[in-house]
Amino acid sequence: MTDAQEPRRARELGIVVGSLPTGPHNxxxxxxxxxVGHTTVADPPRLHTGVTAIVPDALGPGRRSLPCGLFVGNGFGKLVGATQLAELGAIETPVLLTATLSAFRAADALVTHVLAGPGHEATRTLNPVVGETNDGLLSDVRARPVTEAHVFAALDGATGGPVAEGCVGAGTGTTALGFKGGIGTASRLVEGWTVGVLVQSNFSGTLTVRGVPIPADDAAPVPEGNSCMIVLATDAPLDARQLGRVARRAVFAMARVGSDFAGGSGDYALAFGVPGGAGDTPPPDDAALDPVFRATMDAVEEALLNSLFTATTTVGHRGTAVAVPHERVLRRLREAGAIPR
Known part of the structure; x- marks a missing residue:
C-alpha cells in the first residue's frame, strides 16, 4: 500500500504551534x-524497526557527563539507565531510541562504542541510556533484529542540520493516535536560548490538532505498547533539577495532541543541557523558567504532529497503519476556524 500524499511537516501544511520562533532547521x-543519526531496519512486511541516536558532542575526554532531568509520565517501559540518571541527574552517553525488545542489545552496543572512544581507556563503570517503544504491530519485535552494527551506524552517522522524520530509525514501525507514527522533531528560540526536541511516537488516544479532534477510523489499530519517548536538549544554563521540571512539561504536552495516557503506556521525557549550560553559567531563578516551559510544550506538540504528518502508510507484521490524511485534517481545521479558510 502506498500514499498518494507527500510527507509534510506541520508548518508546511500551514499549522503553526505557538508564536515563538524556531531554530533554522526547526x-x-x-x-x-x-x-542525530538513524539506522532503519526494514524487510517488509515482517520488519519495520531501527535505531535513532542523539549524540551530544560535549561528551568526551574533557567532559564525562551532562546535566539531565527525567520525568516518568507512566513507567510501563524499559528505559535502560533510568535509575542512575534520576539519582545523579546526569547522562554519560549518547541517548538511543529503538524497539522494546531490542533495547538491551542496543545498550550493550552503546557501551562498546563509548568504551572504545578516547578517554575511556580506564573506565570501569558506564550508564548507557536507551529508550524504547513497542513496534510489535508492524514489526516482529520478538525477532530482535537490531544489531551492534545498526547501533554503530546510527551513532557514527549522526549529523547536524535537518533531521529525517516519520518512518525512519526508531520510528519506522510505530503507530500513534490511530495512525502511523514515527520520529518527529522541532525547536524554539527563547530568551537567547534554544530548546530542541525529538520524539518517538507510539501511543493511543484521539489525534487533536490545534484543539480540533481528528478521530481515526473505527478499525484503526491500537498501538502495541502505547508509549512515547521524548528527548529534549537546551543550551539554557539549567541544573538537573530544573531540567527535570522541563521534562515534566514535555510529557504534559502529549495531552495537547490527544494522548489518553493509557495505563499500559511508557511515557518518558529526558531533558539534558549542553555547554554553556549548567556549570558554565549560574542557573536562572526558577521564577524565570516559564518561557522555557512554554517553549518546551510548543516544541513537543509540534514534534509530535511532525512525527505523524511525515509518516507514510505501512503494511506490517500484524496489521497496517495508515498515514494521517492531510487534506482531511486541513478541512476539519478550516471548518473549526482553527486555520484560515
Whole structure:
C-alpha cells in the first residue's frame, strides 16, 4: 500500500504551534553541538524497526557527563539507565531510541562504542541510556533484529542540520493516535536560548490538532505498547533539577495532541543541557523558567504532529497503519476556524 500524499511537516501544511520562533532547521539539532543519526531496519512486511541516536558532542575526554532531568509520565517501559540518571541527574552517553525488545542489545552496543572512544581507556563503570517503544504491530519485535552494527551506524552517522522524520530509525514501525507514527522533531528560540526536541511516537488516544479532534477510523489499530519517548536538549544554563521540571512539561504536552495516557503506556521525557549550560553559567531563578516551559510544550506538540504528518502508510507484521490524511485534517481545521479558510 502506498500514499498518494507527500510527507509534510506541520508548518508546511500551514499549522503553526505557538508564536515563538524556531531554530533554522526547526529540529533538535538546532541546539549547538547536538547531532542525530538513524539506522532503519526494514524487510517488509515482517520488519519495520531501527535505531535513532542523539549524540551530544560535549561528551568526551574533557567532559564525562551532562546535566539531565527525567520525568516518568507512566513507567510501563524499559528505559535502560533510568535509575542512575534520576539519582545523579546526569547522562554519560549518547541517548538511543529503538524497539522494546531490542533495547538491551542496543545498550550493550552503546557501551562498546563509548568504551572504545578516547578517554575511556580506564573506565570501569558506564550508564548507557536507551529508550524504547513497542513496534510489535508492524514489526516482529520478538525477532530482535537490531544489531551492534545498526547501533554503530546510527551513532557514527549522526549529523547536524535537518533531521529525517516519520518512518525512519526508531520510528519506522510505530503507530500513534490511530495512525502511523514515527520520529518527529522541532525547536524554539527563547530568551537567547534554544530548546530542541525529538520524539518517538507510539501511543493511543484521539489525534487533536490545534484543539480540533481528528478521530481515526473505527478499525484503526491500537498501538502495541502505547508509549512515547521524548528527548529534549537546551543550551539554557539549567541544573538537573530544573531540567527535570522541563521534562515534566514535555510529557504534559502529549495531552495537547490527544494522548489518553493509557495505563499500559511508557511515557518518558529526558531533558539534558549542553555547554554553556549548567556549570558554565549560574542557573536562572526558577521564577524565570516559564518561557522555557512554554517553549518546551510548543516544541513537543509540534514534534509530535511532525512525527505523524511525515509518516507514510505501512503494511506490517500484524496489521497496517495508515498515514494521517492531510487534506482531511486541513478541512476539519478550516471548518473549526482553527486555520484560515
Amino acid at each position: 529540529a533538535l539539532t538546532d541546539v549547538p553541538g547536538v547531532r
